[in-house]
Amino acid sequence: MEKFSQFRDRGSGIAPFLPIPSEPLGLQAPIRVFLFCFRLPLFIFVTLAYFLILQWLPIGSLGKKAALWCILGVPSIWWIDLQVDGVRKGSLSKQRQARLPQPGSVIASSFTSPIDAIYLAAIFDPIFTASYPNTRQVERISLLQAVLRAFASPSTRPKPGTQLVDVASLVEQYPSRPIVIFPECTTTNGRAILPLSESLLGAASKTKIFPVSLRYSPADVVTPLPGSYISFLWTLLSKPTHGIRVRIAEAAAIARSPLDTPPSRSTRKSTYNTNYLDTLDELAADSEAVMEKAMLDHVGEALARMGRVKRVGLGVKEKQDFVRMWTKTRSTW
Template sequence: MEKFSSFRDPGTGIQASACTPFLTPVPPHEHDLFVTILTPIRAVVAVTRTAVIVVLVSIHFVLVHVVGFICRPVPPLKDVISWLGTALLARLALYVIGFWSMPTELIVRKRGKTPENKWNPRAGDLIVSNWTSWIEVLWLAYKYNPLFVLPVANAPTTSSAKNASSISYTPGRKTGTGSAAISSFDRVLISPEVIRGFRQVSLLEMISSTGKIPSASSSVPLRSLDDIRRSARRPVVVFPECTTSNGRGLLRFADVFDGASVPTKGYSIFLMCVRYDPPTPSQPSLSHSVPGATLNPLRHLLQICTSLSPQSISIRQLPLSESPSSQLFLVNEVVHEPRSDMLAEVCAVLIARMGKIKRVGFGWEDKYAFLDFYRGRR
């Protein structure tokens, strides 16, 4: 993994088997005879499961987009069809993949305090989470049938990827060995780009966008997050990282809330954190940080469907009474210095604490450089 050394986070030292928060974690390099023997069976199971998922996706498209469009003159009927079609089919898809049970855990920040009732996001509320895979997108659709939004921003202008590739592939003894040349490279993190706005997307488009970075779409009218929230008839899901990581660290949150006040007024903030178990020889990684070139994330779906054991997911949620929307919330207890987007910083701190995840200095802008380098060297 030396060629990706320039994408290690200098603040946390996150590297391990995946030396960057963008690379997909890989299982230990150990030979498992039992897994090898079961390879033909696993392949058949994966193809069968994937075929079932494709059928469920087709049914979802017909119900939500075709029938829903026909019922558009009757909004309540359209909402019921969308909710039933999304919740039922999303749960069936998760079950087929192997998620038979998906328990959630309420995390209380203050010791000795009893957790309150389960979440109940309403229309116009925001659900804020880290982003590791398309699986949590499917889970959110099943649980809350929310609206999904994607940020829109200009591509970062940087030569970091070119510098990384030239140094990582420079053999010999210019400054010692090739490894020494890599380790001596001092990479500067890319400056944050301004989020120009958001666009509302369907569940299928949100899933297919997993792992990708914000694009500067000109064909779709942009709206502010607050504008989308005000007109929404369902909760709105926001991923402030703006792209997926491999789950080893929490990426830098973009300024997505446009200077919203803390505590928030007029709507509630629901914070959650998602984590997956490390991969094993029989269980591929559930995180999806590198998107597929075509039909994303079909290849990743095939990989995780090879598992013959139940899948597991860790979902931790913060009680509403301790979220940034609580009128008793004290910002100084979480963030000690003023930030351009205080709400984004507060959410980042709380999500990192909930999931016990280290925050890294990399943002989606750095992933732009990483993907450019990764694809150029394959």
């Protein structure tokens, strides 16, 4: 692993792109091989049945959610530990409207595995989007595309011809469903939070943004490397059970209010080189930029705190370099 030391965060030493090794088979080899061979046909059947047939039928949101839970049930993803910030155990039902993502809100989710999208779809029935590092606009994608993006190569920009939209426009277009954003733009191994995309800033000022952290036990059902279909299926289907630890932070919102107080008399003076209105616009723009950065930092810190990990400075560009080096050297591993 010394070859990839340059892809460790300088401050923490965390390597967010390295795959997590699975436990050795040992004496469990016969059981795991049996589970994989038994579950694989069932998993393929229920997955194809949903994406090819059921999702197009008028079975309603509850019917689709039930089908998605069947997909999660085949590999025995049963144990789900849900905690919501600011809510005591047993009182979530009384505060559901305020503490959980609702239609018209935005979910800023961690991104480590294809299971992320399926679980979010089974719980919230949202609209999925794809984010890119240097734009506030997002690409609307389907659930299947969101699943496949967990296996896709990282990309810093959308493909030519891709239609991008503002998050605020999606919220207005789909008022009865929440919007899911994966602001890290690519998958990790679950041991860090990457720099967040500006796509979250495309939401309107009053839109609630809920940071949601998804972590798995065992932790090796993640796909930090593109194209890892076979290894993921083996890890997912050969183990007896899997658990999901879900953490939902308090909602954040972007503050975009103009300066409420008039500037001082010294600021009001207009000269040949300066103008009072121009100065006011510059102050408002600076204030808005500070507020937007604070909101992104808040979401990033919430995801890191809930996932019990740290934020790192490595992003999509560094993962592209990592994937290229890994592809060149993996034949020697």
